[in-house]
Amino acid sequence: MDLKEHIKQLEEKLLTPEVRSSKTELKKLLADEFFEFGSSGRVLYKDEEIEGGIGIIKVTLSDFDIHLLSENIALATYRTFNEQTKQHALRSSIWKQNEGVWKMVFHQGTKTNPTF
Numbered sequence: 001m002d003l004k005e006h007i008k009q010l011e012e013k014l015l016t017p018e019v020r021s022s023k024t025e026l027k028k029l030l031a032d033e034f035f036e037f038g039s040s041g042r043v044l045y046k047d048e049e050i051e052g053g054i055g056i057i058k059v060t061l062s063d064f065d066i067h068l069l070s071e072n073i074a075l076a077t078y079r080t081f082n083e084q085t086k087q088h089a090l091r092s093s094i095w096k097q098n099e100g101v102w103k104m105v106f107h108q109g110t111k112t113n114p115t116f
Contacts, residue, residue, distance in 0.1 A: 029104060039111050059083065072098070088111070088113060090112050092108050094107075
């Protein structure tokens, strides 16, 4: 499997209820230094905020791409559509490989409309 497909699968895994509701599963995908600027405007830190999970959502992902920043760091960019709130968002994540394992270190969601 190529890196783009691997990172996309990790991003999709982070959207599943099984992962989003489990501190154990989230820890497998989020780096210790992880933080997020959410589309809600909220800032989330892994070490402070994931005790009960990060909330269940029903989101579809599109226009996925990655951009290598270095041999072990990748920027993922994509769009999401939240089927419950009918909200579109632009998303970006930074993934870092450490000892052969890719983990997310940063994520940002920015609300947008479907034509941008």
